[in-house]
Amino acid sequence: MKFGKRWLPAHILVWAYAVLLVVPLYYFLASAFKSNDDIFAHPFAPPKSLGLHNFTTSYDTAHLGLAVVNSGLVTLFSLALTLLLAVPAAFALARSTGRAAGVIEKVFSLGFLIPTFAALFPTFLLAAATGLFHTRTFMVLFLPATALPLSVVVLVQFMRTIPPEMEEAARLDGASTFTVLRHIYTPMCLPGIATVLLLNFLTFWNEYLYSLVIIGPDPAQRTVQVALPTLQSVTGTDYGVLTAGTVLTLVPVWVVYTVLQKRMQQALVSGAVKM
Amino acid sequence: MTTLTTTPDGGASTRRRVPAPASAGRRPPRQGGTVLAVPALAWYLVFMLGPMVAIFVIAALHWPGMLQPVSFAGFGNVRTVLHDPTFWDAVSNTAIQLAVAIPVMIVCAYMLGYYVAQRPPGHRVIRYLLFIPGLISTPAKAMVFYAALSPDGLLNGALKDVGLGSLTDAWLASPSTALACLIALDVWGGIGFTAVLFAARLSSVPDELGEAAQLDGVGHWRMMWKIHFPVIRDYVGVVTMLQFLWTLFGSAQHVLLLTQGGPGTSSTTLSFLVYQKAFIASDLGYSQTVGVFLFLTGLVGLLVIRRVFRQTY
Numbered sequence: 001m002k003f004g005k006r007w008l009p010a011h012i013l014v015w016a017y018a019v020l021l022v023v024p025l026y027y028f029l030a031s032a033f034k035s036n037d038d039i040f041a042h043p044f045a046p047p048k049s050l051g052l053h054n055f056t057t058s059y060d061t062a063h064l065g066l067a068v069v070n071s072g073l074v075t076l077f078s079l080a081l082t083l084l085l086a087v088p089a090a091f092a093l094a095r096s097t098g099r100a101a102g103v104i105e106k107v108f109s110l111g112f113l114i115p116t117f118a119a120l121f122p123t124f125l126l127a128a129a130t131g132l133f134h135t136r137t138f139m140v141l142f143l144p145a146t147a148l149p150l151s152v153v154v155l156v157q158f159m160r161t162i163p164p165e166m167e168e169a170a171r172l173d174g175a176s177t178f179t180v181l182r183h184i185y186t187p188m189c190l191p192g193i194a195t196v197l198l199l200n201f202l203t204f205w206n207e208y209l210y211s212l213v214i215i216g217p218d219p220a221q222r223t224v225q226v227a228l229p230t231l232q233s234v235t236g237t238d239y240g241v242l243t244a245g246t247v248l249t250l251v252p253v254w255v256v257y258t259v260l261q262k263r264m265q266q267a268l269v270s271g272a273v274k275m
Numbered sequence: 276m277t278t279l280t281t282t283p284d285g286g287a288s289t290r291r292r293v294p295a296p297a298s299a300g301r302r303p304p305r306q307g308g309t310v311l312a313v314p315a316l317a318w319y320l321v322f323m324l325g326p327m328v329a330i331f332v333i334a335a336l337h338w339p340g341m342l343q344p345v346s347f348a349g350f351g352n353v354r355t356v357l358h359d360p361t362f363w364d365a366v367s368n369t370a371i372q373l374a375v376a377i378p379v380m381i382v383c384a385y386m387l388g389y390y391v392a393q394r395p396p397g398h399r400v401i402r403y404l405l406f407i408p409g410l411i412s413t414p415a416k417a418m419v420f421y422a423a424l425s426p427d428g429l430l431n432g433a434l435k436d437v438g439l440g441s442l443t444d445a446w447l448a449s450p451s452t453a454l455a456c457l458i459a460l461d462v463w464g465g466i467g468f469t470a471v472l473f474a475a476r477l478s479s480v481p482d483e484l485g486e487a488a489q490l491d492g493v494g495h496w497r498m499m500w501k502i503h504f505p506v507i508r509d510y511v512g513v514v515t516m517l518q519f520l521w522t523l524f525g526s527a528q529h530v531l532l533l534t535q536g537g538p539g540t541s542s543t544t545l546s547f548l549v550y551q552k553a554f555i556a557s558d559l560g561y562s563q564t565v566g567v568f569l570f571l572t573g574l575v576g577l578l579v580i581r582r583v584f585r586q587t588y
Contacts, residue, residue, distance in 0.1 A: 003395050014390055018404050021467060024419045025407065027429055043432045089315035096309050104312055108319065113573050114327050116524045117546040118566025121553040122326035145322030148315055177308040206412035209528055228414045229532055232421065239422055246418045253410050268409055269475045
C-alpha cells in the first residue's frame with residue numbers, strides 16, 4: 001500500500017489547505033449574489049437567487065466596463081511590444097557566441113534586484129519628464145521593460161534548441177538574417193512565444209502598483225486593478241458589491257486558465273524557475 | 276545570475292559553444308544580427324536601469340517635496356534615517372515578516388510539493404487549486420482578506436457561529452494582529468504556488484532513487500528530507516530567493532491596500548516606508564535612502580541564500 005494509514009495526517013493537512021484556498025473564493029462567489037443582511041446572517045449559505053444586481057451596481061459605481069477596456073488595451077499593446085523587443089533580442093543572444101551576449105544576459109538579470117517600491121518614484125519622474133504622466137501610453141511602454149528579463153531568458157532557452165543546420169541551409173539559399181529570424185526561428189519557437197505571452201498576460205493584467213501611481217485615478221484611463229479597490233471606499237461595507245466587482249475582474253484570467261490549463265501551468269512553472 | 280537557470284533541460288545552453296564541423300575553417304555564416312538585441316537593451320536601460328541609478332542619486336539629495344528646491348545632502352539622509360525610530364520599526368517588522376513567512380512557506384510548500392509529486396488520489400484537483408493564488412491579482416487577494424478579516428467579515432462570523440464570539444477582533448485594525456494578518460496573506464498565497472514549483476521539479480527526480488530507498492525500508496519522512504531534498508537542494512535555493520525578493524520588495528502592496536502601515540507603525544515594512552515617504556510624507560531623499568537600503572538587503576540576502584543552499588554533494 002503506497003498510501004497507507006501513515007499518510008492520513010498528510011491527506012488531512014493538504015485538503016485542509018485546499019479548503020482554505022477554496023472557501024474564500026466560494027464566499028466571494030456566493031456573496032456576489034446576496035444582500036448585505038444575507039451575507040452576515042448566513043455567510044456560507046448558497047445564494048437564494050441569481051440576481052445580477054450587485055454586478056450591475058459595482059459595474060456602474062466603479063466604471064468597471066471602462067476599466068476592463070483600459071486593462072485590455074494596456075495588456076494587448078504591452079504584449080505586442082514585449083514580443084517585438086524580446087524575440088529579436090533572444091535571437092541575437094541565442095546565436096551569439098561572444099562575450100557580449102554573456103554581459104547582456106547579466107545586465108538583464110540585474111532586473112530582479114530592483115526594489116519595486118523604490119523604483120516607483122524615479123519611474124514617476126520619468127513619466128512626468130516625458131509628458132506621459134497619467135496616461136496609459138506610459139504603461140504600455142514601461143511594462144514590456146519589466147517583462148524583458150524573463151521573456152528573453154525563456155525565449156533564448158527555446159531558440160538554443162533549434163539546430164544550426166537549419167540556418168546554414170537557408171543561408172546557402174541566400175536568406176538574410178532577418179529572413180532567418182522570420183521564417184525559421186520565429187515559427188520554430190512558437191511554444192516559447194506562447195509561454196511568454198501567457199506569463200506576461202497574467203503579470204500585465206494583474207499589475208497594480210505602477211498603474212495606481214502612473215495612470216492615476218481618472219476613470220477614463222485607469223485599469224481594472226486600480227478601479228477594484230475603490231469599491232472598498234465607494235460602497236463602504238457593501239460586501240455584495242465589493243465581491244461582485246472582484247469576481248468580474250477575475251473572469252478573464254479564469255477563462256484563459258481553464259481553457260489553457262496545461263499550457264498555463266507549464267508557463268507559470270518555467271517562468272518562475274528561469275527567473 | 277547563473278544559479279537561476281538551473282532547469283532540467285538546462286544542458287542545452289552549452290551546445291552552442293561547440294562550433295559546427297561543417298563550418299570549420301571559415302567564419303560560420305550565422306554571425307551577424309547581434310544588433311537585434313539593441314532595442315531591447317535600450318528599452319531596458321531607459322525604463323529599468325535608469326530609475327535604478329536614480330534611486331542612488333536621489334538618496335544623496337535633500338528634496339523635501341516635488342516642487343521644493345533640491346540641494347545636495349551627501350550622507351545626511353543616511354543619518355536622518357538611522358536616527359528615525361519609524362525606520363527601526365520598519366526594519367523589525369520586515370525582519371519578523373521575512374523570518375516567519377519565508378521558512379513557513381518554503382517548508383510547507385516543499386512537503387506539499389512532495390505530496391503532490393507522489394500522485395496520491397485527487398492530486399489533479401489539488402494541483403488545479405494550488406494555482407489559484409498565482410492567478411489572482413494583488414488587489415483581488417487583498418479584497419479576499421479584507422472580506423475575511425474586517426470586523427463583520429468571514430472570520431468573525433465563523434467564530435461567532437461556533438460560540439467563540441469572545442475571540443473576535445478587528446484583525447486588520449489592531450496593532451497586535453495587523454502584521455500577523457499580512458504575513459498570513461503572504462503565506463496563504465505563497466505556499467500553493469511554491470508547492471507547484473517543487474512538485475514539478477520533484478517529478479523529474481528519477482524514480483529508482485525512491486524505489487531503492489523504499490526497499491531499504493526508509494519511511495516517507497526520511498525519504499522526503501534525506502533523499503529527495505539533497506537532490507533538489509539548489510532548486511529549493513532558487514525558489515527561496517524568489518520568495519525572499521518578492522516578500523521584501525513586493526508584498527508591501529498588501530500593506531498599501533489593507534492597513535496603510537498602521538495602526539501607528541505596527542505594520543509598516545521597509546518597502547511601504549519607501550512609498551509612504553515618497554508619496555505621502557514627501558521626503559524624497561529619505562524615501563530613496565531606504566530604497567538603497569532595500570537594494571543592499573536584497574543583494575546580501577541573495578548571496579546568503581545562495582551560500583546556504585549550495586549543492587553539497
